[in-house]
Amino acid sequence: MTAPDSDFPLTAAAAEALVREAVDEGRLDVGPALRLAHSLLEPGVLDVVCEGAFESKRRGKGDVVTVSRNVFIPLTNLCRNRCSYCSFAKPPDSPEAHTYSLEEVVEVVRGGVMTGCTEALLCLGDKPEIAYKSHRAWLAERGLGTTVDLVLEASKVAFAGDMLPHTNAGILSIEEMESLRPWNASMGLMMETTSQRLRGKGMAHHYAHDKDPKLRIRMHEEAGELKIPFTTGLLLGIGENDAERVDTLATIRDIQDRFGHLQEIIVQPFHPKPETPMRHVSPIRDDEVVGWVAITRLVMGPEMNVQAPPNLAPDMLPRLVGSGLNDWGGVSPVTVDFINPEAPWPAIDRLRELTESGGQKLRDRGPVYPDWILERDEFFDPQLRAVLPRFATDEGYARRPHCQSKEEAA
Numbered sequence: 001m002t003a004p005d006s007d008f009p010l011t012a013a014a015a016e017a018l019v020r021e022a023v024d025e026g027r028l029d030v031g032p033a034l035r036l037a038h039s040l041l042e043p044g045v046l047d048v049v050c051e052g053a054f055e056s057k058r059r060g061k062g063d064v065v066t067v068s069r070n071v072f073i074p075l076t077n078l079c080r081n082r083c084s085y086c087s088f089a090k091p092p093d094s095p096e097a098h099t100y101s102l103e104e105v106v107e108v109v110r111g112g113v114m115t116g117c118t119e120a121l122l123c124l125g126d127k128p129e130i131a132y133k134s135h136r137a138w139l140a141e142r143g144l145g146t147t148v149d150l151v152l153e154a155s156k157v158a159f160a161g162d163m164l165p166h167t168n169a170g171i172l173s174i175e176e177m178e179s180l181r182p183w184n185a186s187m188g189l190m191m192e193t194t195s196q197r198l199r200g201k202g203m204a205h206h207y208a209h210d211k212d213p214k215l216r217i218r219m220h221e222e223a224g225e226l227k228i229p230f231t232t233g234l235l236l237g238i239g240e241n242d243a244e245r246v247d248t249l250a251t252i253r254d255i256q257d258r259f260g261h262l263q264e265i266i267v268q269p270f271h272p273k274p275e276t277p278m279r280h281v282s283p284i285r286d287d288e289v290v291g292w293v294a295i296t297r298l299v300m301g302p303e304m305n306v307q308a309p310p311n312l313a314p315d316m317l318p319r320l321v322g323s324g325l326n327d328w329g330g331v332s333p334v335t336v337d338f339i340n341p342e343a344p345w346p347a348i349d350r351l352r353e354l355t356e357s358g359g360q361k362l363r364d365r366g367p368v369y370p371d372w373i374l375e376r377d378e379f380f381d382p383q384l385r386a387v388l389p390r391f392a393t394d395e396g397y398a399r400r401p402h403c404q405s406k407e408e409a410a
Helices: 012-025 030-039 045-061 102-114 133-141 147-160 174-183 213-225 242-259 286-300 317-321 348-357 370-375 382-391
Strands: 064-076 119-124 164-168 186-188 230-236 262-269 305-307 327-331 361-365
Touching: 012 030, 012 045, 012 286, 030 045, 030 242, 030 286, 045 286, 064 102, 064 147, 064 348, 102 119, 102 147, 119 147, 133 147, 147 164, 147 174, 164 382, 174 186, 174 213, 174 382, 213 230, 213 242, 230 242, 230 286, 242 262, 242 286, 262 286, 286 305, 286 317, 305 327, 317 348, 327 348, 348 361
Parallel strands: 064 119, 064 327, 064 361, 119 164, 164 186, 186 230, 230 262, 262 305
Antiparallel strands: none
16 A cells, blocks of 8 residues: 655545554554554544554453552662753752662562562663662672672562562663572663764753663664563653654564563653753653554554553543553552653553543553463563462462452452
């Protein structure tokens, strides 16, 4: 099928033809994806794109949307990068700078277990020991050589405490990922964008060496070589354009075609933070967020798990239910979102109500999706493979044995 002239926006009828072809063939090609992206705000086009994405989602995932109850453990908020939009990273002399001891990890894990959480999300800044002598000394006092050594010990603590770790530690070498694999049910790195332009002067990633797209693509590929269940995603609104967003999706899809290890893709809108260089940048419009979730579904196809964090789009949840997503990501009854502390998690009951209002059923999962637990043994270290049944029902959804009642564990 030939796309209409790319110099003109699509009509709803032209968009519907492109979307229908994508749904029937199982994926949206780059050219049509860019045409739809350019036309999202034209009359009727967004509705057409969302309807097609929702149908694609139902073909692959049925009428279920999942959520993972987790604890968020920001092992250290020190980071060698200075992204223009980030308020998470702190310098060592900040009163808010903090690196978790293993004793603190134990306490957070204990609280998670008592509230029925199954996932321990370990999140931290990129290799702060390279930038900060004081952090190197802190590690050395505890017999640790690198921050990844701390991540490894924290993963073991969480695993021993009866939770499944998921690590997002920034750029890791293949050797570092291999050392973490036996203790982590899954790992991740947001691709964010493949735009090299955003590393230029005055752009979001100018002072962020580890946001070089080549480094991030390489880590995705090496995780694929190791067969690690992996999370990736887009960050919307940090200065990228439609073509760069589509290129990011195409790159992610190519990696998935070659390795098959990407279990989910997050579509995350940028939130401006006070006291950051990008504090005055306006977030992208709600319609664009909904539209890019839908385009992500169409590009990635019906089998990919597509996620939108519900705390970053609280006014859009009913619309997002119909946009092709099948997962809300991690929601914690214990900890805040330390990356976006201004955005509280929705209550699970409220999330269930909103999900069901869109004709979908909310189900709990762990850091590994049900179909991966049931069908993909080769993606797990034998140690992880042996314990996964303790955390999963026969359908692969989360089993929460530590809850106080059968009703809570449902």
